[in-house]
Amino acid sequence: MNLSSDFDVIVIGSGISGGWAVKEFTEKGFKTLLIERGRMVKHIQDYPTANLDPWEMEHRGQKTKHDLTENPLISKHYAYGEATKHFYVQDKEQEYIQEKPFDWIRGFQVGGKSLLWARQTQRWSEFEFAGPQKYNYATDWPIRYADLAPWYSHVEKFIGVSGNRDGIENMPDSEVVGAFEMNQVEKAIAASMDKNFSDRKAIIGRCANLAALKEEQRKQGRTQCMARSLCERGCPFGGYFSSNSSTIPYAEKTGNLTIVTDSIAESILYNEQSGKAEGVQVIDAKTREKKQYKAKVIFVNAATLNSNLILLNSKSNRFPNGLGNDNGLLGRYIAFHNYRGRLTADIAGFEDSYYYGRRPTQVFVPAFRNIHTPAETFKGSYLIAFSAYREGWGRNLPMDTLGGAFKDALTEPGAWKVSMMMQGEVLPIYENHVRLSTDKKDKYGLPQLITSIGYTDNDVAMMEDFFVEGTQILEKAGCTNIKELDQHIAFGRQPGLEVHDVGGVRMGNDPKDSLLNKYNQLHHCKNVFVTDGACMTSVGNQNPSLTFMALTARAVDFAADQLKNGTI
Numbered sequence: 001m002n003l004s005s006d007f008d009v010i011v012i013g014s015g016i017s018g019g020w021a022v023k024e025f026t027e028k029g030f031k032t033l034l035i036e037r038g039r040m041v042k043h044i045q046d047y048p049t050a051n052l053d054p055w056e057m058e059h060r061g062q063k064t065k066h067d068l069t070e071n072p073l074i075s076k077h078y079a080y081g082e083a084t085k086h087f088y089v090q091d092k093e094q095e096y097i098q099e100k101p102f103d104w105i106r107g108f109q110v111g112g113k114s115l116l117w118a119r120q121t122q123r124w125s126e127f128e129f130a131g132p133q134k135y136n137y138a139t140d141w142p143i144r145y146a147d148l149a150p151w152y153s154h155v156e157k158f159i160g161v162s163g164n165r166d167g168i169e170n171m172p173d174s175e176v177v178g179a180f181e182m183n184q185v186e187k188a189i190a191a192s193m194d195k196n197f198s199d200r201k202a203i204i205g206r207c208a209n210l211a212a213l214k215e216e217q218r219k220q221g222r223t224q225c226m227a228r229s230l231c232e233r234g235c236p237f238g239g240y241f242s243s244n245s246s247t248i249p250y251a252e253k254t255g256n257l258t259i260v261t262d263s264i265a266e267s268i269l270y271n272e273q274s275g276k277a278e279g280v281q282v283i284d285a286k287t288r289e290k291k292q293y294k295a296k297v298i299f300v301n302a303a304t305l306n307s308n309l310i311l312l313n314s315k316s317n318r319f320p321n322g323l324g325n326d327n328g329l330l331g332r333y334i335a336f337h338n339y340r341g342r343l344t345a346d347i348a349g350f351e352d353s354y355y356y357g358r359r360p361t362q363v364f365v366p367a368f369r370n371i372h373t374p375a376e377t378f379k380g381s382y383l384i385a386f387s388a389y390r391e392g393w394g395r396n397l398p399m400d401t402l403g404g405a406f407k408d409a410l411t412e413p414g415a416w417k418v419s420m421m422m423q424g425e426v427l428p429i430y431e432n433h434v435r436l437s438t439d440k441k442d443k444y445g446l447p448q449l450i451t452s453i454g455y456t457d458n459d460v461a462m463m464e465d466f467f468v469e470g471t472q473i474l475e476k477a478g479c480t481n482i483k484e485l486d487q488h489i490a491f492g493r494q495p496g497l498e499v500h501d502v503g504g505v506r507m508g509n510d511p512k513d514s515l516l517n518k519y520n521q522l523h524h525c526k527n528v529f530v531t532d533g534a535c536m537t538s539v540g541n542q543n544p545s546l547t548f549m550a551l552t553a554r555a556v557d558f559a560a561d562q563l564k565n566g567t568i
Contacts, residue, residue, distance in 0.1 A: 007033040007258070007295040008563065010280050012265045012310065015112025017532040017548040018301035019243030019251075020155070024556035026256035030563065033293055034248075034257060035282060037264040037302075038108030041087075041115070043244040047234030049083040057082050076497055077105050079116050079232035087115050087232070095442035102451035103496035104305060110261060111244040112303065113499065116232050119208040119240050119360060120543035121161050123152050125170045127371050127381070128540035135370060137379050138333065138428045138538045142509045142518035145172070151550040159241035159549070160217045162225075162361070163206030171203075171366040171383075171542070178212030179204050180227075184353040185388035185416050186363045192477035193365070200368040200473075205361030205385065208241040208546075220246050229358030240360070260293075262286055264444055268298055268314040268323050268528060276527045276568070277323070283444050297527050297559050297568060300505075301552070304334075304533035305434055308504040309449045311530075312436050324515050324522040330505060334432045334453050335539040337500040338382065338424030340488045341463040343470045345418045345479035347388065354390060354413065362387045365473070367541045369465060378461035380425030381541045384470060388418050418479055422466040425541045426495075427458055428503050453495050455488065500544055502536035520555040527568040531555045 008030040011021045018034065025032045040046070054060040061082045067075050071091040074080055080088060089106040096104060107113045126145040132138035149172070156175040165173040182190060182204055190202035209225040210217055222238030222245060231240050238245040251257040262285040269292065271278045279294035300307045308331050314323035322330045367381035391414025432454065436447040467484045474482050487493040495501075508514020511523040520535050522528045531552040533544060540547075562568040 007031050007293065009033070009297045009299065010035060010293055010295040011299045011301055012280060013112060013301035013303060013306070013532065014110045014243055014248065014259070015107075015301065015303055015532070016114045016117065016243060016545050017552045018112070018299070019114065019247035020549045020552040021299045021301055021531065021556055022251040022257055023247040024553055025560065026251040026254040028556075028560045030256060030560065032251070032257050033295065034259045035263050035265055035280060035293070036110050036259065036261045037285060038110065038261065040259070040261045041109045041111050041234075041244055043238070043249060044234075044236045047236055048086070050230065050233045050236045052083065073103055074105060076103060077499070078118075083230075084116070084232045087234075096448050097437055097440065097450045099450050099452040100454040101494040102453050103494045104451065105496065105499045106303065106306070110248065110259065111242055114242040115234055115244065117499070117545060118543070119231065121156070121159075121174065121206050121208050121546040122364070122542035123172045123174055124148070124540050124542055124547055125172050127170045127367075128538070128542070131370070131381070131540075132538050135374060135379050139506070139508045139510075139513050141537045142507050142514075147518070148547070148550050148554065151554040152546065154553055155546065155549045157216055159208050159246065160210045160214065160222070161206055162209055162211035163204060166201070166203045168201060168203070168366050170371050174206055176206070177210055177214050177217070180211050180359045180361055182363055183355040183388055185347055185350050185418070186386070188350070189386070189388070189418070189473070189477040190363065193473060196476040197473070200365050202363050202365050205364045207361040209360040210239050220250065222246070225360060227357030227359055229360060231360060263291070264446070265302060265310050266290070266313065266446060267310065268300075270314065270316040270318060270323060270525065272316065272318055275525075277525055283446075285444070288444065297529070297563060299555075299559075300528065300530045300534070301532045304501045304504065305449060305451070307530055307532055307534040308434050309436070309446070311505060313447060319524075323528065324524045326524055327512055327515075329513065330515060331435050332430050332433045332504065333428035333506055334434060334501060334503045335426045335428040335536070336453070336495050336502070337498045337539060337541075338426050338455070338459045338462060339421065339498050340455070340459065340486050340493065341422040341424075341466040341470070342485040342487055343420040343467065343474065344483050344485070345420070345474045346481040347416045347418055347477070347479045350416050369469070375465065378458050378465060380427055380458065380462060382422045382424035382462055382466060383541045384420060384422060384466070384473075386418060386420035388416055390414055390416055418474060420470050420474065422463065422470070423541055423543070424459065424462045424466070425539055427456065428506070428538055429456065434504060451496075453501075455495065500533075500539065502533040502539050502544060505530045505534040506537045507535050508537060519558040520551060521558075529555050529559060
């Protein structure tokens with residue numbers, strides 16, 4: 001085995017949180033190694049389809065029958081297609097065991113899923129951090145909103161978040177760079193909500209697309225979002241935040257970053273004498289050669305389930321069940337977001353209005369249930385997102401129309417429609433877990449991960465509540481033909497497809513019921529930190545990536561001080 005010990009810090013994983021870890025450490029002067037199990041992807045030069053028109057692709061950008069047959073799992077993801085498939089792990093490479101159906105979406109490349117995320121960036125509020133204790137689910141968070149607020153600001157100023165300052169208590173304002181605009185129908189629905197409901201408000205979604213530029217983003221070489229809605233191909237303009245366009249290039253400029261690709265983190269090496277981790281053992285994805293890298297501090301940012309896998313596989317005499325796993329809870333309390341409920345509706349009028357571009361966000365209604373008072377039928381909160389659009393051009397065309405009338409009809413868009421969805425908090429429960437197979441290994445010799453994660457009755461009750469409340473919102477706004485859809489029943493939507501899985505290495509105050517302390521530090525191995533989704537105690541109702549980034553920056557600040565004073 002080849003041994004290297006030239007690093008202060010090792011970061012496992014180059015996605016949203018890993019990119020932030022290397023940026024923060026390298027800017028503080030620490031020699032940092034970034035381990036990525038996939039290939040190198042460089043900003044702009046490795047986005048092969050970024051500027052292609054549909055007719056320049058063999059299948060016009062669509063999913064083929066072969067795609068659907070060979071990749072029935074990943075082809076369900078909203079961004080998967082001919083123009084993006086190279087950023088996904090193909091189904092035949094997805095060696096894991098679904099004890100319960102779970103759609104595990106992964107991107108093995110530098111940048112990880114930061115090339116594929118939906119870029120919605122809402123802050124958590126005090127309600128989410130205090131919710132588990134207040135309403136008696138999960139364990140208490142060891143931090144509160146005030147602990148993370150300055151780190152939200154730190155992250156937002158760098159990545160660039162579009163949106164308005166809306167003054168909503170349970171979705172605190174972000175540092176913003178301008179906002180996208182609602183169309184006329186969305187504005188009408190928002191006005192109806194202001195008139196008819198005192199506990200809810202519609203706002204334009206906050207997202208990491210640059211509706212406008214500030215100097216911080218100009219320094220990164222990024223430009224304004226063009227509203228092309230081709231983000232998942234990789235944005236040559238840097239119009240949205242990704243590790244590739246932003247944090248990793250910044251880290252490289254310091255001269256303190258080393259990146260190794262095609263290197264699969266097998267386990268974290270624990271030193272029985274020092275009581276600390278001393279490095280990471282990797283497997284070369286091409287040669288299968290094993291190699292060890294040593295460092296003083298290790299950050300685990302491989303994405304939720306992979307981070308659980310690495311820690312579960314990091315066994316020693318001291319930790320026979322996985323690193324830091326004295327309480328046996330490693331891999332437990334996995335949570336995700338409940339996307340089951342959707343509503344569609346018609347709305348009359350507004351035929352003289354249309355919209356321009358392909359806006360990269362929707363209209364959001366911050367959570368209003370289980371905020372100040374408990375709901376009777378379910379725990380946890382949900383937000384609502386909706387958008388209004390006109391049906392495709394020529395939709396009102398009679399089938400027997402020919403000639404000039406046919407051409408004229410093609411110039412007219414169809415009627416206005418409204419689509420509304422929920423994003424609900426799934427409660428973290430002991431039964432929802434991942435564990436290692438004792439007899440099946442993947443092609444690299446690693447134990448296969450078993451996913452045992454499913455919906456509960458609470459998720460169904462929350463969905464039913466959304467149907468009632470969402471229908472009231474639409475009816476008050478004058479919508480008709482409102483239809484309910486349970487996407488799990490109708491389309492077989494399984495947990496995991498929202499790519500918001502969290503937990504398994506949760507934070508907490510007490511080592512008896514958590515794995516990490518308030519600084520994302522393993523209770524029982526002080527130089528190992530976990531700051532991706534695996535660290536989350538609960539999932540809240542907001543999109544999670546902004547919170548991962550803020551937690552990472554905060555943990556790096558703490559770890560850097562600990563390194564400097566010799567505590568770890």
